[in-house]
Amino acid sequence: MSCDSQSSESVPRESAINVVNLKKSVITQEGELTILDGINLHVKPGQSVAILGPSGSGKSTLLGLLAALDTPSSGEIWLDGVALSDLNEEQKASLRKQKVSFIFQSFMLVDTLTALENVMLPAELAGVRQAREKAQQMLERVGLSHRLTHLPKQLSGGEQQRVAIARAFICEPKVLFADEPTGNLDAANGHKIADMLFALNQESDTTLVLVTHDMQLARRCQRQLLMESGHLSEPEHSNAQAPEAGSQDCSETERAGPKAVTAADDGAMPTRESGTWN
Numbered sequence: 001m002s003c004d005s006q007s008s009e010s011v012p013r014e015s016a017i018n019v020v021n022l023k024k025s026v027i028t029q030e031g032e033l034t035i036l037d038g039i040n041l042h043v044k045p046g047q048s049v050a051i052l053g054p055s056g057s058g059k060s061t062l063l064g065l066l067a068a069l070d071t072p073s074s075g076e077i078w079l080d081g082v083a084l085s086d087l088n089e090e091q092k093a094s095l096r097k098q099k100v101s102f103i104f105q106s107f108m109l110v111d112t113l114t115a116l117e118n119v120m121l122p123a124e125l126a127g128v129r130q131a132r133e134k135a136q137q138m139l140e141r142v143g144l145s146h147r148l149t150h151l152p153k154q155l156s157g158g159e160q161q162r163v164a165i166a167r168a169f170i171c172e173p174k175v176l177f178a179d180e181p182t183g184n185l186d187a188a189n190g191h192k193i194a195d196m197l198f199a200l201n202q203e204s205d206t207t208l209v210l211v212t213h214d215m216q217l218a219r220r221c222q223r224q225l226l227m228e229s230g231h232l233s234e235p236e237h238s239n240a241q242a243p244e245a246g247s248q249d250c251s252e253t254e255r256a257g258p259k260a261v262t263a264a265d266d267g268a269m270p271t272r273e274s275g276t277w278n
């Protein structure tokens with residue numbers, strides 16, 4: 001089942017995500033702060049990509065931009081063939097509803113809704129029939145069938161994270177962005193959630209982009225990228241020439257250090273000029 005209840009006007013391309021010379025700066029009291037400094041990235045449909053890197057290096061900022069939740073200072077992002085700079089806020093919201101799910105580092109559950117209602121929400125907004133039953137199934141899958149009527153404040157951090165994960169999965173998105181999806185979970189639940197992420201990746205051909213500090217989780221992805229001070233690079237042993245989109249569990253061998261390349265794999269980048277956004 002999909003939450004894509006609208007017809008898409010996107011141009012079909014061979015990439016799920018294309019990023020060209022993406023920059024993000026903000027004005028602070030100390031002056032201009034450059035958070036992302038020229039990011040290039042190409043992700044094929046169905047690929048799984050982990051972004052690693054120190055705290056404060058710009059990982060969450062990049063994820064927010066890729067998911068059309070934030071606006072870059074310059075550069076271009078194509079999501080499933082659609083140039084985000086061509087869209088107004090309403091169109092971006094529509095694109096997100098059709099194609100994207102996001103697991104936030106801070107969960108972002110609605111405080112006044114129960115676990116079940118939080119998971120139902122995106123499916124109801126997309127007009128999915130039997131949203132309640134589907135939400136119940138998703139919560140069972142993350143081990144929370146005994147917490148359906150709890151409000152977020154009545155749930156532990158790990159339980160809230162699992163509700164957020166169930167909510168992200170309910171629409172079987174084309175692209176799933178996950179910001180430290182196992183950050184608050186114990187090892188057993190972390191494994192279970194990781195298994196779910198890769199099951200979705202394989203069953204629905206969902207493209208996965210996840211930020212994590214967990215090397216075990218990162219190594220299950222086809223590619224591992226490193227963010228450092230607003231620059232993204234790809235270690236030589238990252239499986240950029242992925243055997244097949246949707247395959248998983250890359251080698252456990254040690255990764256070499258990053259090479260100074262920000263473009264990701266063999267796909268041609270679009271040549272559209274970078275523009276400054278509002």
Ligand SMILES: Nc1ncnc2c1ncn2[C@@H]1O[C@H](COP(=O)(O)OP(=O)(O)OP(=O)(O)O)[C@@H](O)[C@H]1O
Pocket residue numbers: 026028033035053054055056057058059060061062105
């Ligand atoms: N709106 C903003 N205004 C000022 N500074 C910001 C803003 N957004 C992000 N930053 C700064 O940009 C840097 C990158 O933030 P970001 O949240 O992307 O880091 P991160 O790599 O996700 O870190 P973590 O691993 O701790 O989650 C941080 O130093 C943060 O303080």
Ligand SMILES: [Mg+2]
Pocket residue numbers: 059060061105179
């Ligand atoms: Mg972060």
